[in-house]
Amino acid sequence: MLTFTPGQDGYETEIAGFQTGVPSRPRLVVGATNTGDVAEGVRYAAEHGLPVSVQATGHGLREPATGVLISTRRMTGVSIDPARAVARVEAGATWGAVIEAAAGHGLAPLSGSAPGVGVVGYTLGGGFSLMGRRHGLAADHVAAAESVAPDGTLGTGLDGVVTSLEFGLFPVTTLYGGALSFTTQETALRAWRDWTADLPDALTTSLALVPYPDLPMIPKPLRGKHIAQIRVAYLGSPEEGERLVAPLRALGPVMDTLTTLPFTKSGTIAAEPPNPHAYVGDNRTLSTLSEESVDAILTTTDAPVVQILDLLGGAYAPGRHLAPNSRYAVRALSDPADTSGQEKLFEAFGPDTTGRLSSFVYGQPL
Numbered sequence: 190m191l192t193f194t195p196g197q198d199g200y201e202t203e204i205a206g207f208q209t210g211v212p213s214r215p216r217l218v219v220g221a222t223n224t225g226d227v228a229e230g231v232r233y234a235a236e237h238g239l240p241v242s243v244q245a246t247g248h249g250l251r252e253p254a255t256g257v258l259i260s261t262r263r264m265t266g267v268s269i270d271p272a273r274a275v276a277r278v279e280a281g282a283t284w285g286a287v288i289e290a291a292a293g294h295g296l297a298p299l300s301g302s303a304p305g306v307g308v309v310g311y312t313l314g315g316g317f318s319l320m321g322r323r324h325g326l327a328a329d330h331v332a333a334a335e336s337v338a339p340d341g342t343l344g345t346g347l348d349g350v351v352t353s354l355e356f357g358l359f360p361v362t363t364l365y366g367g368a369l370s371f372t373t374q375e376t377a378l379r380a381w382r383d384w385t386a387d388l389p390d391a392l393t394t395s396l397a398l399v400p401y402p403d404l405p406m407i408p409k410p411l412r413g414k415h416i417a418q419i420r421v422a423y424l425g426s427p428e429e430g431e432r433l434v435a436p437l438r439a440l441g442p443v444m445d446t447l448t449t450l451p452f453t454k455s456g457t458i459a460a461e462p463p464n465p466h467a468y469v470g471d472n473r474t475l476s477t478l479s480e481e482s483v484d485a486i487l488t489t490t491d492a493p494v495v496q497i498l499d500l501l502g503g504a505y506a507p508g509r510h511l512a513p514n515s516r517y518a519v520r521a522l523s524d525p526a527d528t529s530g531q532e533k534l535f536e537a538f539g540p541d542t543t544g545r546l547s548s549f550v551y552g553q554p555l
């Protein structure tokens with residue numbers, strides 16, 4: 190078993206993750222390579238009265254790790270059972286690895302916008318995928334799990350530290366997907382709201398309001414502009430997809446990446462930045478996008494906040510991860526130095542608010 194303590198070679202590398210704004214300083218890091226290592230680390234924590242934290246990729250860190258950090262980054266095994274259409278992953282596997290492995294069998298998982306995200310952390314938060322309105326939450330398709338309870342004993346639930354997961358895959362090889370980017374935020378937001386009133390479940394969509402920096406790696410039409418980007422993942426035919434997006438295309442996007450994509454390229458739909466950075470994030474689910482909420486979202490574009498609106502509904506069933514009557518989610522991501530924009534935004538939603546998704550809370554306690 191690999192272990193690291195503060196000051197030791199490898200400690201800083203081991204605690205580094207995608208989210209750089211959470212100043213973890215665990216007393217001990219266990220670089221786990223198997224379930225036995227995880228159990229030993231958890232038992233050590235119990236014996237010494239230390240809290241246990243888990244980190245795979247570091248995309249979803251909330252509070253700093255202070256006690257024993259179980260690092261699962263080495264537990265990256267992925268195997269596919271094509272006969273059952275099931276994937277089995279170890280605790281540190283990312284969606285990118287599952288997408289690649291499943292594609293070899295004509296299958297695809299309920300992965301999300303970014304292939305670098307860890308499968309286990311994502312699924313424990315529910316899992317809002319590119320096929321979510323058709324197939325529901327990733328958590329609803331878990332077939333089996335192995336875990337280590339807080340006293341170090343092995344179990345098969347989703348409590349404690351999960352060491353492996355088995356979950357269902359779907360016979361999908363391509364998507365009609367991509368993004369339409371607009372510089373006219375109000376027009377795009379109102380059009381998206383109206384458009385989402387009546388869409389088939391086979392279409393999953395988000396609208397991102399992104400203040401793009403003026404940097405050479407940003408596509409020219411987006412560079413230095415506050416962009417409204419409508420993201421689409423559709424499981425029907427490309428012809429039907431074209432027909433569905435026609436009213437949005439008619440608004441004249443400055444960039445249009447909609448096309449038939451192999452599922453292995455599904456990360457290009459949102460094209461989120463793959464480089465580690467610091468962020469604070471929160472969200473609310475809403476029953477509707479009232480005029481008051483639309484106004485609050487548009488006012489927030491004056492602040493340096495990324496806002497992402499997701500259409501829910503379809504096969505998303507209310508339960509542990511999702512409050513009843515939730516039609517939209519509005520997520521906000523801010524610089525840790527100034528979160529006032531997102532605080533005002535959530536206050537303004539008032540009676541539209543139905544709940545909060547744990548998956549999209551970053552850099553702060555739940």
Ligand SMILES: Cc1cc2nc3c(=O)[nH]c(=O)nc-3n(C[C@H](O)[C@H](O)[C@H](O)COP(=O)(O)OP(=O)(O)OC[C@H]3O[C@@H](n4cnc5c(N)ncnc54)[C@H](O)[C@@H]3O)c2cc1C
Pocket residue numbers: 206243244245246247248249250251261280300301302303305306307308309310311312313314315316317318349350351352461548549
């Ligand atoms: C760029 C980006 C895109 C995203 N896109 C989506 C999306 O499309 N859909 C969606 O639903 N979510 C999305 N998320 C949210 C993401 O699913 C959560 O942040 C998730 O917790 C990340 O898991 P991780 O393992 O990558 O991150 P980590 O920070 O390593 O883990 C996050 C937390 O998950 C828990 N955890 C991780 N592994 C284990 C384990 N083995 N046992 C027990 N607990 C564990 C721990 O509490 C840990 O603190 C996105 C996040 C980012 C930053």
